Amino acid sequence: MDYQDSLFSDQQRKQLLLNPYLGVGNFLQFTAPMYPADCQHSLLTDLETVICEGEAIQSLSVHSLAILAGRWAKWYRDKGVKSAEPVAVYCDDGLNYIIHFVALTLIGAIPVLTNGKMPIEVAAAHFNNIAVRLVISDADRCRKLKKGLNAGIDVLNLARVPLGTEVLERAHYYVHSARSPVMITHSSGTTGLPKAVTLHHEQWFHGIRELLKKPHAKGLEKYLNALPTSHNSSIAFLIHCILSGSQIMLAAKRDGKSVADLIETYAPSTVVAFPQTYVELALNHADDRNFSSVNTWINSGDAAHEVHIKKLVKHDYHFRGSKKIAGSQFVDGLGSSEMGHISFHIIHTPYTSNYGRCVGFPQHWVHAKAFLNDGREVESGEVGMLGVKSPSITPGYWNNSSLTYKSRIGDYWLTGDMVSIDKDGRVFHLDRISDVIDTEAGRCYSLLTEEFILAGIAGLEECTVVGIPSSLNSVYSIPVALVVCSDKATTEKDLLQAINQHLSDKGLPCVAEVRKVTHHDIPKGITGKVLKRTLRQQWGSPVKLAAKTKSTA
Structure with missing residues (x-):
């Protein structure tokens, strides 16, 4: 079957929209019955996912997702997990995050989906802050994670869980209200310890519901999801695809x-x-x-x-x-x-x-x-x-x-x-806000400055602007541009002159220094954001800047 033919009809989408109870916490309960029994796999991944002891998968149909989540939901309920209790999932990218998201919301528990690339000591502090009931993880993370967790927080290796074949009975499904918490996600942590962001059943579904109101755009039958599979935006796109009949591939x-x-x-x-x-x-x-x-x-x-x-x-x-x-x-x-x-x-x-x-x-x-x-x-x-x-x-x-x-x-x-x-x-x-640079000449907005540098100076692949204190006791900073340049012959002096001429023409503050770096010299966080806080620590004083300047001269 061509997946273009599997997209839900306008009538089916209207049926979903008219359901006043539909939300993030129960989307699969109402949508799975709309799929034919022989529907193709809707969720794919390019790397096999271990889901429990003795089982590994690389794709799921909507019906098999419902069954597998139902099995885990029964396991959680038998384990004593109750509604409104946070349960963390912290593992490699793959299908586990959507499986456990559905399983936990089936019983009204709160999934704490956490990026597997988050450093273990940071993840432990994050889980302690939330006071999670338990953590579902894998062998490598389990061993290290236990050392940093508060007493009473259990850690389980999902590959060692002998998951039963029985699914949670429908009579035990949790009935969500508009303000039922359905996920605790986290910020990227680029400015410190990740913030634990609460999402509700109706509040989080609002944007997805708005997408359902729009007619199907032509050419949207197959999605490639290259977001972290733990991220709330990734879960939202998965939900949108399931509610639309689209197929989605999760990039490992x-x-x-x-x-x-x-x-x-x-x-x-x-x-x-x-x-x-x-x-x-x-x-x-x-x-x-x-x-x-x-x-x-x-x-x-x-x-x-x-x-x-x-x-x-x-x-x-x-x-x-x-x-x-x-x-x-x-x-x-x-x-x-x-x-x-x-x-x-x-x-x-x-x-x-x-x-x-x-x-x-x-x-x-x-x-x-x-x-x-x-x-x-x-x-x-x-x-x-x-x-x-x-x-x-x-x-x-x-x-x-x-x-x-x-x-x-x-x-x-x-x-x-x-x-x-x-x-x-x-x-x-x-x-x-945390990256704005206060200079003696006024405020320098680093992202705006980067935008015009990249758009106006040929041969630059990447540019990051950070503020360095202009002197040891100054309240002002100087903007330093770290650039990745494809032309190795171009000097920093020539780049500084060209960049500042371009910025002046645009009415923007000039940068004080330009340093040629490699892509590896610009640190990125777990979602790919540039860690400017780290760069400020690395280049954070005139002494350090002078030392780096001398070492690269």
């Missing part, structure tokens, strides 16, 4: 080469990833690999850079209605775990030109404002802290009411971003 590895290989072998119509994957695809693979199946690239998390987007959309095709148009489309979204869904998005094609860190307009259910520190709203076009009011916003941080309230101004959630909103309502994402 998210580096550019691995994803490029999967695009060629799996031939997806849509690719979903975080920005770093697109950076690697654009720089190393866009021009010499076969991406002809892809009509849509969806970016989740931080906004992507113009120079990388243009390398991807110049190839292949996309649809406008039923009309096929040359060049693929790049859906650039700004969202976070706290926003619950991509709250701002813009579509780029070879024929569009809204760049310069423009993330488009808020979704129609989202209200956005920019605020000063004292809570006043800034004037149109001025820079302020982004506040979002939306039904999809998190209710807060688990076990941290102080941080929850500090993250709000009235009804608006502060996202941690600096933005400007023009008179037409377009939002421009300038920086993370």
Whole structure:
């Protein structure tokens, strides 16, 4: 069966939309019966997943997902796990995260899905903070994790669990209300210990429900998911695909080469990833690999850079209605775990030109404002802290009411971003609050500076701007640009002159230093975000900067 023929009809989607009880915590209960008994595998992965003692799988149909989750749900219930108890899942990427997410929500417990690349000592502190009931993991992580966990938190190796064949009886399914917690996800941890973000049954489903209201776009029958499979955005895309009848492949590895290989072998119509994957695809693979199946690239998390987007959309095709148009489309979204869904998005094609860190307009259910520190709203076009009011916003941080309230101004959630909103309502994402550089000449917004450097200076593959104290006792910092340059003959002095001329032409503050580095010199977090906090520690004083300058001279 061609998967294009498996997409749910408008009538089936309407049936789901009319269900007032449907939400994240019970989506599979209502959707699985709509699939034919002989439906193909809907969830695939390129690496075999060990799911319990003696069992390993590489794909699941919707019905087999329901059965396997039902088996684990019964095991959890027999183990004594109760509703509203947090249970952590911490393992390699694969199918286990969606299996345990469904299993735990079947009994009303709260999945704490945690990226397997999170350092074990950080994960242990995260689980202690949440006070999880137990942790489901694998052998290597189990041994090391036990040493850092509080007394009473059990750790179980999923490969040693003799899972029974019986499934949880329907009479024991938990009945979710709108505010039932259905997941505790975590921030990327780029600014410190990961924050435990709470997601609710109805709140988290809001964005997915809005997608269901839209008619099926042509060419969206096969997805390649290159997000971490533990991430709430990954779970949301899986739910969306199951509610739509689409097939989805979960990439076990998210580096550019691995994803490029999967695009060629799996031939997806849509690719979903975080920005770093697109950076690697654009720089190393866009021009010499076969991406002809892809009509849509969806970016989740931080906004992507113009120079990388243009390398991807110049190839292949996309649809406008039923009309096929040359060049693929790049859906650039700004969202976070706290926003619950991509709250701002813009579509780029070879024929569009809204760049310069423009993330488009808020979704129609989202209200956005920019605020000063004292809570006043800034004037149109001025820079302020982004506040979002939306039904999809998190209710807060688990076990941290102080941080929850500090993250709000009235009804608006502060996202941690600096933005400007023009008179037409377009939002421009300038920086993370923690990365803004206060210089003697004024504020330097590092992401905006990087955007214009990459777009205006030929031969640069990557650019990261960080603030270094201008002197040992100064309150001001100097912007330093760390660049990866494909032309080895270009000197740092020449780059500094060209970059600052370009920034001056754009009316932006200049950088004080340019340092040529390699991709490996720019540290990335578990979701691919640049760890600027780490860079500030590495380059964080004039003494260190001088030493590095001397060593690279």
